[in-house]
Amino acid sequence: MTTEASNRPVRRTAKDIRREETRARLLDAAKNLFAEHDYDSVTVTEIAREAGVTHGMINVYFGGKPGLLYEIIRQTNALQYDDTLNVAAEEDSALKQLERTLFSWIDGDTEDTRLLAVMQSYSWVWPSETELDNQTVRSGFKAVIAKIVSNGSGSGEFRSSLDPHHTARSIWAIYTWGIRAAIFQGATALECHTEIMLQVRQLVLADP
Known part of the structure; x- marks a missing residue:
């Protein structure tokens, strides 16, 4: 049974938005660095620095550099x-x-x-x-x-x-x-x- 509440769009919180922005910055940074250098030469610290976040965020969102790629x-x-x-x-x-x-x-x-x-x-x-x-x-x-x-x-x-x-x-x-x-x-x-x-x-x- 569908209720009125279930038809309402899920409201994105400020935390959700920050999470999505962080993921996007990490992906963009990794794309640029992997293309400019190569996968093995790029460190998680460099990716995080390029994205403006701590390197621990790579593990949080992607489980490490392989998951990011x-x-x-x-x-x-x-x-x-x-x-x-x-x-x-x-x-x-x-x-x-x-x-x-x-x-x-x-x-x-x-x-x-x-x-x-x-x-x-x-x-x-x-x-x-x-x-x-x-x-x-x-x-x-x-x-x-x-x-x-x-x-x-x-x-x-x-x-x-x-x-x-x-x-x-x-x-x-x-x-x-x-x-x-x-x-x-x-x-x-x-x-x-x-x-x-x-x-x-x-x-x-x-x-x-």
Whole structure:
């Protein structure tokens, strides 16, 4: 049963606002420092100093420096997932949907290639529970690609023999490798997209 009181918006207290502001300052400080230097070189003391708080606040809000970095990754993924859903929902051919979806990923990831490099390198050493959480997030992205592939195969635009989920994993691998050119070779988003889509077309398009 819904009561009138339960429909009222939750009132944010001054303490809630200060907590949110502190979290935001720590995240901004960490993003800047991780990108300017690298994850291992930056200390919690430096992050706290940049944010204007005590270093104990990092443990309070994020459980330490690894949790702080993963929160940056989590927020980045959440924004990109929303963009992915919006782009993939636009009516067009399956290939055009793939092109737009992958470009939205590239455009977001190459916004700060230094931070991208930090986030990717950390993904090789983070705890197993963090990896499980991130696998769940990645599954959401791959599901969008799998649906596009399924629609393309059903319409005859893509190869009819494609397994949507296997193909989505292959496209994810192509993307993950292709985006490295932005980090190590200074490639632009458009250059990365061109190379990635060349391989994706070879994978999915039906034989003429």
